Amino acid sequence: MSRRGTMQMTKLLVGQTRQRLFSTATSKNVSSGTKFAPNVSGQRFTNHGILGSAPIFEGRYWSTVASEVSREGKTVQPPKVEYSGEDDHQGGGKTVAISSYWGVAPRKISKEDGSPWRWNSFRPWETYTADTSIDVKKHHKADTFMDKFAYWTVQTLKYPTYLFFQRRHICHAMLLETVAAVPGMVGGMLLHAKSLRRFEHSGGWIKALLEEAENERMHLMTFLELSQPQWYERALVFAVQGVFFNAYFVAYVVSPKLAHRIVGYLEEEAVNSYTEFLIDLEKGLVENQPAPAIAIDYWRLPPDATLKDVVTVIRADEAHHRDLNHFASDIQCQGHELKEYPAPIGYH
Ligand SMILES: [Fe+2]
Ligand SMILES: [Fe+2]
Secondary structure, eight states, X not given: OOHHHXXXXXXXXXXXXXXXXHOSHHHHHHHHTOTTSOXXXXXXXXXXXXXXXXXXXXXXXXXXXXXXXXXXXXXXXXOOEEEEEEOGGGTSOOEEEEEESSOOOOOOOBOTTSOBOOOSSSOGGGOOOOOTTSXXXXXXXXXXXXXXXXXXXXXXXXXXXXXXXXXXXXXXXXXXXXHHHXXXXXXXXXXXXXXXXXTOOOTTHHHHHHHHHHHHHHHHHHHHTTOOOOHXXXXXXXXXXXXXXXXXHHHHHHOHHHHHHHHHHHHHHHHHHHHHHHHHHXXXXXXXXXXXXXXXXXXXXXXXXXXXXXXXXXXXXXXXXXXXXXXXXXXXXXXXXXXXXOOOTTOO
């Protein structure tokens, strides 16, 4: 390659990389519809890249849709299909409409009563009725050194949070759910990588752990309808997630049975803290307000359900997570691998 060619290529790569890594221009341009935006609004693509001399890279890097210029050089208009969706966090208050070439928008979904399904992040077939008959007092007795280490790790972490939140149960629950949704995702991700690396089945444990993570995240989405985090709470979550995600990742790599045991004890404490929440609701120390709509749909609760019903089903979820994680640890403590025992998928 000539020196001039090398210079042009370097200029092109630096320009593209800088824009991708350090600029917010890409996302802003998508909404403002300038010449670098993907063709989400159906306007014509420009045939010139960011440097004016890179039509190929421009199409590759800036577009999420096919170029409208065919190989024969003819202009091909992509079919313009209008989609609309509702912002599910706003409970259907905001409608977003786009047009796209790809045709991947989900079909319209209705509830059993024929009314439109308002949540984009979960579907009717992912909802369930919580099994509230589960024993919420079960406890794994810590006999071995590993169990005692896991138990006292959780006890040590528990007291500062109780001191910090005291009777502010909704804030306490909301912030703890941001932590609780991490282990399932980290464990599921690591088992996924292990399955690929070793060319072997997982026994369903990847799915079971990812389901747990999603279920925890739905707890968070529910509490978000009742309370919005302050800036310092967001900062706290940011810092705690940075530490906890990495610490749990390392723990799971070093000793998955210890990692699952720690989560088992964390879930026991989650059950206890929701029991305290319920006691304060019954005493009238916390207002038993109507259940958020997202909770009514997710747990198939009656329309007149209250916060107490929501806390009851969330506590049942935590008890199921407790059992799943202690079971996962028991399997490995008894010298077996998780994949040897079918995972409790859909265990709610
Ligand atoms: Fe939770
Ligand atoms: Fe949990």
